[in-house]
Amino acid sequence: MEVLTPRSLAEALALKAERPDAVPIGGGTDVMVELNFDRARPDALLNLNEVGELKGWSREDGRVRLGAALTYADAMRPPLCDLLPALAEASRTVGSPQIRNRGTIGGNLGTASPAGDALPPLLVEGAEVEVASVRGSRRLPLSEFLLGPKRNALAADELVAAAVVTPSGQPQTFMKVGTRNAMVIAVCSLALVADRERGELRAAYGSAGPVPALVSAPLADREAFAERVAAAARPIDDLRGTAAYRRHALRVLTERALERCLA
Amino acid sequence: MRIALVVNREPHEADVWEGESLLFALRERLGLPGSKNACEQGECGSCSVLLDGRLVCACLVLAVQADGHEVITVEGLGDGDQLHRVQEAFLEAGAVQCGFCTPGLVVATVDLLERVPQPSDDEIREALAGNLCRCTGYAKIFDAVRLAAGIQP
Numbered sequence: 001m002e003v004l005t006p007r008s009l010a011e012a013l014a015l016k017a018e019r020p021d022a023v024p025i026g027g028g029t030d031v032m033v034e035l036n037f038d039r040a041r042p043d044a045l046l047n048l049n050e051v052g053e054l055k056g057w058s059r060e061d062g063r064v065r066l067g068a069a070l071t072y073a074d075a076m077r078p079p080l081c082d083l084l085p086a087l088a089e090a091s092r093t094v095g096s097p098q099i100r101n102r103g104t105i106g107g108n109l110g111t112a113s114p115a116g117d118a119l120p121p122l123l124v125e126g127a128e129v130e131v132a133s134v135r136g137s138r139r140l141p142l143s144e145f146l147l148g149p150k151r152n153a154l155a156a157d158e159l160v161a162a163a164v165v166t167p168s169g170q171p172q173t174f175m176k177v178g179t180r181n182a183m184v185i186a187v188c189s190l191a192l193v194a195d196r197e198r199g200e201l202r203a204a205y206g207s208a209g210p211v212p213a214l215v216s217a218p219l220a221d222r223e224a225f226a227e228r229v230a231a232a233a234r235p236i237d238d239l240r241g242t243a244a245y246r247r248h249a250l251r252v253l254t255e256r257a258l259e260r261c262l263a
Numbered sequence: 264m265r266i267a268l269v270v271n272r273e274p275h276e277a278d279v280w281e282g283e284s285l286l287f288a289l290r291e292r293l294g295l296p297g298s299k300n301a302c303e304q305g306e307c308g309s310c311s312v313l314l315d316g317r318l319v320c321a322c323l324v325l326a327v328q329a330d331g332h333e334v335i336t337v338e339g340l341g342d343g344d345q346l347h348r349v350q351e352a353f354l355e356a357g358a359v360q361c362g363f364c365t366p367g368l369v370v371a372t373v374d375l376l377e378r379v380p381q382p383s384d385d386e387i388r389e390a391l392a393g394n395l396c397r398c399t400g401y402a403k404i405f406d407a408v409r410l411a412a413g414i415q416p
Contacts, residue, residue, distance in 0.1 A: 001281040003264070003327040025325060029305055032323040035282050036303040045281070049328050073317075096393020097371070098320045099305055182392030183306060 002044045009053040009132065012159060015046060017134040020156035022046040026054075026069055027102035029095070030111050046159075054106065054161065065130075066163045068106025072118070073097070075105065083167045086121035086191045089174040093117055093189075096182050106160040109145065112152040112211070119146070119212040120191035121174050123204035125165045129153075132161040139164060146211040170195040171261035175253045176206075177241075187241040190229070190253040194219070194261035201225050203254055208246045209234035222262070226254035266330035270295065271339025279326040286310045286321035288329070289336060297337035297366045308394030311367040311374075312336045318374040320393075337366035340373060349373050352411035353404075360398035368394045372408050381412055 004022055006012035016022060022044035025031040034040035048054060054069035057080055064083055066075075072091035075081065081088035094100050094117050108118040109129055122142050129145040130137055131154055142163070145153045154160065172193040178184030189206035199219045206212040215232045217225050235246035267276045270293060277292040284303070289295045289312070299309035303322045310321040313335040321334075340347035346354070349372045359365050368391060375382055375390040382390065387408050396404060409416065 003281045003325065005327065005330075025328075028323045028325055028328065032284060032325065033304045035325075036284060036322060041282070045325065045327075047325065047328055095305065096308065097374070097390055098308060098311055098318050098393045099323075101317045102319050102323060182389070 001041065003047055004044055005047040005050055007050050009051055009161070012046065012048060012051050013132055013134045013157075016159055017157045019044050019046070024048055024110060024159060026104045026107050027071065029099055029103040030107060048106075048159075060164075063164055063166050066105050066165065068104060068109070068160045068162055070105045072100035072103050072105075075118075076100070084121065084125065084165060086124065086172040086174045086193070087118060090117045090121045090176070090189070090191065093174070093176045093178075093181070093184075093186075099183075105163055109142075109160045109163065110152065110154070112146055112148075112150050114149050114209060114211060115186045115189070115207040116212065117174075117176065117186060117189060117206065120189055120204035120206045121172070122163055122165065123212055123214045124172065124191045124193045124202045125168055127163045127165045129160060130162040130164055131155075131158045133158040137161060143214055148210050168193055168195055168197070170197060173257050173260050175257055177249050177253070185240065188233075188235070188246040188249050188253070190250060190257060192254065192257035192261060194258065201258070203229045203257070205229060205233050205250055207235075207240070208250055222258060225258065226251045229254045264327065266327055268329045268331065269333040271335060277326070281327060283326050284322045285312070285314070285324040285326045285329045285334070288326035289321060289334070292326075295336050295338050299363055299366055301363070305393075306395070307364070307367070308371060308391075309364050309367040311370040311394065313370065313374065318371055335370075337370055340369065347373065349376065349407075349411045353407045356403050356407035356410050358400060358403040358407035360396075360400045364394060364396045364398075368396070368404060372411060375408070376412055381414060382408070 023042040024046045054067045072094045075091040108116040127142045128139040174191045176189040177187040186207040188208045192203045202216045230251040235243040301309045305320040305323045312321045
């Protein structure tokens with residue numbers, strides 16, 4: 001095994017082009033488990049910890065650009081938590097302080113788990129994913145980036161550079177069902193925005209389908225919205241819960257989220 | 264490959280296998296067995312250390328990622344024979360049963376009190392949520408955290 005440690009984004013992209021098999025590693029909260037348990041032995045790891053351009057976040061023309069190496073702990077701090085409150089709430093439910101100090105938004109995108117906690121809040125805010133390679137960079141809607149369980153639209157030579165969001169500034173929340181508050185993979189989760197400006201309700205569920213997905217409706221359809229979210233989900237039975245339970249929980253979470261956001 | 268890092272304020276070098284964790288490097292290459300090896304998936308917190316001042320699970324950091332960085336382990340909290348006040352508080356409160364989780368909980372508590380000198384019970388609960396005590400000695404652990412923070416019961 002080889003560890004490649006680029007010191008700039010340009011160097012990282014050149015290495016990824018040269019070694020498309022190199023597995024990117026940032027906070028390590030997913031990749032290290034695979035290594036520690038002998039489940040993966042990649043020929044090369046691409047250590048992104050020294051790439052300054054991926055860290056932190058910035059504002060650009062009313063938009064917020066979240067670097068791929070932005071940690072959950074970063075997303076919980078002001079002023080970012082006030083710009084993207086549902087993402088901050090979701091971040092607070094991730095693992096433990098130790099995990100939140102290391103785990104990154106870029107990692108959540110790259111892993112593309114149906115249970116990725118950052119994904120529903122980003123979906124309801126219409127996030128785009130910025131991916132980069134030596135060929136240039138492109139932005140695509142998060143809903144098009146997520147292709148299936150642990151599958152995304154990255155080409156072999158591409159890396160996740162950022163998530164780009166235009167904060168709606170509208171009431172929003174995130175909720176998650178699990179066996180305890182900390183250290184759980186969501187049985188199911190829900191982010192919701194009550195967007196009075198656009199007259200629209202937007203919800204996105206996690207852990208209730210092959211990918212976290214968006215459901216929207218006119219604000220006037222509030223009464224039917226919980227049912228609509230539950231019906232749109234495509235949950236399965238697995239070790240964390242049954243499909244029927246997940247659908248029921250989504251109905252309850254949507255109702256509670258609506259109460260919270262429309263109060 | 265060879266890595267160079269500062270552990271407990273002293274420069275160290277270690278020859279590591281590219282795929283190994285910082286935890287393995289600390290325990291097996293640098294002779295610092297204070298950080299405990301249990302779940303190896305970030306669930307139990309018994310390997311908690313400070314990496315560049317931030318609380319992390321050493322099992323989820325690639326040893327190579329610590330190259331050029333600074334690590335504080337439980338061994339580096341005290342001053343010579345003088346225990347850290349959090350360690351003293353754990354002793355005093357009897358917050359130790361089998362002791363396996365203690366180093367991780369001590370490091371996590373030091374991190375908490377650094378950020379929040381007078382934590383509420385909810386803040387203690389959230390800060391220590393990533394550290395499991397399988398003896399379930401949480402009540403005494405809470406006592407120890409409050410004692411270290413100088414919070415009157």
